[in-house]
Amino acid sequence: MKVIQRIKFAASALFMATLCACAAGYDQPDVQTANLDPVMEASTSAPLYRAQWASYSLEQKAKGREMYFAVCVSCHGRNLEGATGYRLSDTQWVHGSSFEQVMASIRTGFPEKGMPGLEGVYADQDIAALTAFVLSQQGGWLDHEYEIWALPGGVVPFDPEWFNNTPIDKGAMTQPIPTFVKPEISEYAMRVSGDILIPEGEPAFVYVQGWRLPVTVKLNGEALQPAEDVGGPLYRVPAGQHHLSLTYTTVDSHPRYKGQPLPIFVTNELAKVRRFALTMGAQRVLEKTTIKFLAVDRPLVVRRRIVDIPARSIAVGFPDQYNFAFNPITCSLVAAWQGEFLDIGPNAIDRGNFGAIALGDLRFKAPDAIGLGGGDEASCDYIKMTRDHPGAAPSFHFEREGIAYTMHSDVGLYGLEIALSRDDAQGAPVAIAMPGKLAGISIDQSASDIARIVIE
Numbered sequence: 096m097k098v099i100q101r102i103k104f105a106a107s108a109l110f111m112a113t114l115c116a117c118a119a120g121y122d123q124p125d126v127q128t129a130n131l132d133p134v135m136e137a138s139t140s141a142p143l144y145r146a147q148w149a150s151y152s153l154e155q156k157a158k159g160r161e162m163y164f165a166v167c168v169s170c171h172g173r174n175l176e177g178a179t180g181y182r183l184s185d186t187q188w189v190h191g192s193s194f195e196q197v198m199a200s201i202r203t204g205f206p207e208k209g210m211p212g213l214e215g216v217y218a219d220q221d222i223a224a225l226t227a228f229v230l231s232q233q234g235g236w237l238d239h240e241y242e243i244w245a246l247p248g249g250v251v252p253f254d255p256e257w258f259n260n261t262p263i264d265k266g267a268m269t270q271p272i273p274t275f276v277k278p279e280i281s282e283y284a285m286r287v288s289g290d291i292l293i294p295e296g297e298p299a300f301v302y303v304q305g306w307r308l309p310v311t312v313k314l315n316g317e318a319l320q321p322a323e324d325v326g327g328p329l330y331r332v333p334a335g336q337h338h339l340s341l342t343y344t345t346v347d348s349h350p351r352y353k354g355q356p357l358p359i360f361v362t363n364e365l366a367k368v369r370r371f372a373l374t375m376g377a378q379r380v381l382e383k384t385t386i387k388f389l390a391v392d393r394p395l396v397v398r399r400r401i402v403d404i405p406a407r408s409i410a411v412g413f414p415d416q417y418n419f420a421f422n423p424i425t426c427s428l429v430a431a432w433q434g435e436f437l438d439i440g441p442n443a444i445d446r447g448n449f450g451a452i453a454l455g456d457l458r459f460k461a462p463d464a465i466g467l468g469g470g471d472e473a474s475c476d477y478i479k480m481t482r483d484h485p486g487a488a489p490s491f492h493f494e495r496e497g498i499a500y501t502m503h504s505d506v507g508l509y510g511l512e513i514a515l516s517r518d519d520a521q522g523a524p525v526a527i528a529m530p531g532k533l534a535g536i537s538i539d540q541s542a543s544d545i546a547r548i549v550i551e
């Protein structure tokens with residue numbers, strides 16, 4: 096988050112206060128008799144933000160992306176979310192938002208802040224391709240305005256044309272993200288509309304998170320139909336610049352949302368990852384809930400839904416930055432990653448709507464699996480997990496075809512070592528199945544009774 100945005104948020108509190116003071120004396124218009132002056136929806140003749148990079152081909156942006164991952168990722172993050180360097184994935188820019196300004200930032204760098212310039216290192220056309228990639232990853236409002244209609248007596252207008260009535264208040268929003276809160280009016284409809292950018296890459300969805308949260312979503316003037324419902328509707332939105340309008344009525348809203356900032360996000364498919372906030376309520380959720388779960392001084396064991404890893408898997412994280420997931424349904428390893436452990440934040444308050452996210456670099460993940468039967472579910476009976484003491488690495492116990500096994504994990508000299516042994520010590524070899532193409536992962540089956548999987 097950039098300083099600029101913080102200042103803007105602070106200013107928005109003042110702004111809301113002013114709004115409250117001036118709206119308090121309004122005569123609330125009657126739903127039936129409100130005058131019918133049509134109010135145009137906000138103009139769709141948008142500023143030319145998108146045009147600045149839309150002319151770059153997919154190939155050029157792919158080249159830019161490659162450069163980004165080679166040169167910039169360490170300071171600006173895998174998702175351009177920012178680290179030592181600023182977040183580049185929002186629409187707030189400190190050194191200017193135009194193509195030329197962003198390209199200038201990249202060309203000259205900020206040597207005094209540690210960012211080297213690319214001028215003279217790369218050709219200008221490559222720097223331009225990189226700039227196009229960076230700009231194509233922005234998401235968020237470019238501008239927006241609000242309109243408010245009182246709904247006295249809690250009557251919800253059925254006719255969409257009703258919203259052509261003159262609002263009791265409207266104006267340009269001064270804060271980067273709207274709240275939808277209007278405490279001095281008991282029942283109201285509020286529309287926030289303006290231009291947004293949806294980043295290129297993965298499919299994106301507007302997600303109105305929550306049951307009975309009456310919000311109508313329009314894109315470029317068309318009412319959208321939900322593509323999916325995951326504890327709230329998901330509306331597909333194509334990448335690029337669009338005019339978005341969100342209309343909320345307090346009537347019919349679940350009491351839980353009364354007077355509360357609404358949680359509306361842009362997410363990826365099935366809302367597995369919330370990419371950015373469209374409302375202040377969503378922003379607060381994102382700020383509050385990036386809770387990194389890091390194994391600092393001892394191995395951690397976490398049973399939570401993890402995005403892209405089979406349900407019910409048990410995740411284990413070691414302080415040495417090795418992590419893996421064990422699936423008790425198939426009794427096999429279904430993922431291993433290096434780096435930080437998990438971001439469990441979104442799950443903490445959403446009662447499981449959102450999976451945790453494995454941080455760091457994935458070495459492999461399901462459907463690839465390593466175990467006795469590969470990823471095969473047949474005849475595996477998971478028994479239990481044990482640890483010698485609370486700070487010890489875990490062992491998983493299971494049975495397969497009448498034979499009991501123990502899978503013990505630990506970090507050793509060569510990396511993450513997972514030993515799979517027969518409990519009956521019959522001297523028969525333990526035969527592990529593994530997909531052929533996993534680099535840096537080896538299996539030692541030379542001992543009888545025990546096999547070792549080493550993830551370097």
Ligand code: HEC
Pocket residue numbers: 163166167168169170171179180181183187188189190191197200201205208209210211213225229
């Ligand atoms: C060593 C760390 C580092 C690296 C590597 C780095 N940056 Fe930066 N970047 C920063 C810092 C720090 C800032 C903030 C400068 C300031 O304080 O004004 C920044 C600022 C920027 C800005 C200006 C953002 C704004 O809000 O106006 C852009 C654009 C940018 N970086 C793009 C890139 C790109 C593209 C690359 C790869 C070629 C890159 N950076 C590599 C650290 C880095």
